[in-house]
Amino acid sequence: MSLCQLKKKNRCIIEKLPAVRMLKALGLQEGMCISVICNQPWGGPVVIEAGTRSIALDKTLAKQIVVKEV
């Protein structure tokens, strides 16, 4: 499923990242465990926690990230 479908506070493992360089530059990798902190209203970004950091990701990007819930 896509990162967008994941509910708040749930953890997941990234299975596939789209080819956006910046995602990797920010330290996201396939196989990494992340969790969703919140979904912003009015089509705003999804905020995830990856390692020690929070990252805000546009919905269109989050849709392209394939994850597996754990």
Next chain:
Amino acid sequence: MRCHIAGDQAARPTGDQIKILLMGNPNVGKSVIFSKLTGRQVLAANYSGTTVSFTRGTVNYQEKQATMIDVPGTYSLSASSEAEKVAVKILSEGAHVVVCVLDATNLERNLNLALWLKEHNIPIVFALNLFDVAKRRGIEINIKALQQELKAPVIPTIAIRNVGLQELLDEAWKQADGRFAEGIEVKLSEDDYWQEVGRILKKVQKVGHRHPTALEKLGDMTLQPFPGIPIALLVLAAALGLVVGGGKGLRAFILLPLVNDLLVPWVTAFVSIFIPEGILFNVLVGEYGMLVKGSEWPFALILPYVFLFNVVLSVLEDSGFLPRLGVLVDGLLRRLGVQGGNIIPIILGYGCAVPAVLGTRAANSYKERLIVTGVVALAIPCAAQTGAFVVLLGDQSLLALVFIYMISFAAIAGAGMVMNRLIPGQVEPMLLEIPNLLRPDREALFGKIWMRTRHFVLEAQIPMLLGIGLAALVAETGVLDYISVYIQPLVVNWLGLPAEASLALVLGIVRRELAVLPLLELNLSTLQLLVGSIVALFYLPCLSVLAVLIKEFGVKIAVSLALFTIFFAFAAAGLFNQAARMVMTVI
């Protein structure tokens, strides 16, 4: 200030002068280190993208000198963003040593760039910065082990408190000794080093389990729509209260008495020694004299607001609250054709449009740059103008002040939506690392507030004096009556203002607050005050903004924007005036 912008030739170091590059991810403290080591103040803030162009400074070390360059922060060096292109170009010009700044609270992501730089055989020293924050968070880093892995010196530093910086410089000097790495070529490979990073991390870092600190909890709270949005509203309301209320207090109880009872009588007495009564005397120290209004307006009326705005802005910047605000308002701003991160240049615009326009460089697309710039130039009053509005309207009716701000918000929304339709291109998706919420460092804060306020005093004083001098001259010689004949239809008939108000329009070209302040002396009715304020709100961006617009977007866009703001100011204010009068006659 000598500011070098991207694209300048970074000159070869002369003779034995050593060249040091300061590199690292965004928001790791490079600019703070740069300021401390070179003594040159550059703007540092707790969000990424503050340094898109580079700054050069000189470091003195044991009677020798080195050139240091504050390179824009980059996550990698694939030249995929403006900042990365600048960084790659600077590297290609060679250096003696690179000081790579690492964020100790986020070592994993930082090591990627570190390994990348190692790969390119540049003499390098690592600063493990934000060591204090890491400690508080229970992150333990084995410096020795990290040193072995990176095969280069690693110095723990707390940049804002000057801890470890001397040692850092010692090491950099040792590394730099003799070798100049000519034209460092950047291999544009898609590889990165995450596996290696993971391996190193296991060896050198231990994260203790402990309760999150209060700041971390607050940081998480401010990211959630609830309670994040209520918190954001509270923060903004408090900021507004402090600027408007506090400014009024400063003005009424401290600055006005100081200027009117001390400075002005002194200046008048001084001038009367040399100059006999007459036109020149009146132009200088008469009721509307250049030196009288030239002291009262900038120092007593405007300075308190500018100063307090700088206080608020600097606290917001250093705390790391602004990017969180950007995340919260992303959905909203997207309707105006820009992503949430642009709330930062927009807020800067409430201080001054110049840094706001420059700040749009961090925005991703040209379309977004144009929209933010347009909105700031048209509908956002700068701090000086806000001060003028408070003086003009706040004393008569607070409601009128609120009304002007409502009009400003409506215009921001309207202009944003229209430009979103008209300007081709798209809004970049948001992809943003949220910085730690930090307690702003007192010294850094004072430095920043001082730097900004001094800048206002230096920048505003001369145009203000000249403008007021011109006004005094015009008033004394009766030229105004002559000009007024021509602007009569516009100012008197269409806007319903007295002919003398045209003075405000002339002065408004020089500075934004000068489009408001002359109205103070005219005894206007509330409707006239509102009309005058609407004109001033939308009227021309001031001369310095025009210069920046030309520099950043070219003459064509700058001039069209300026002409449009004039047109829009007269159209909106005139329509408001006519409609209000119609309603009043009906009632």
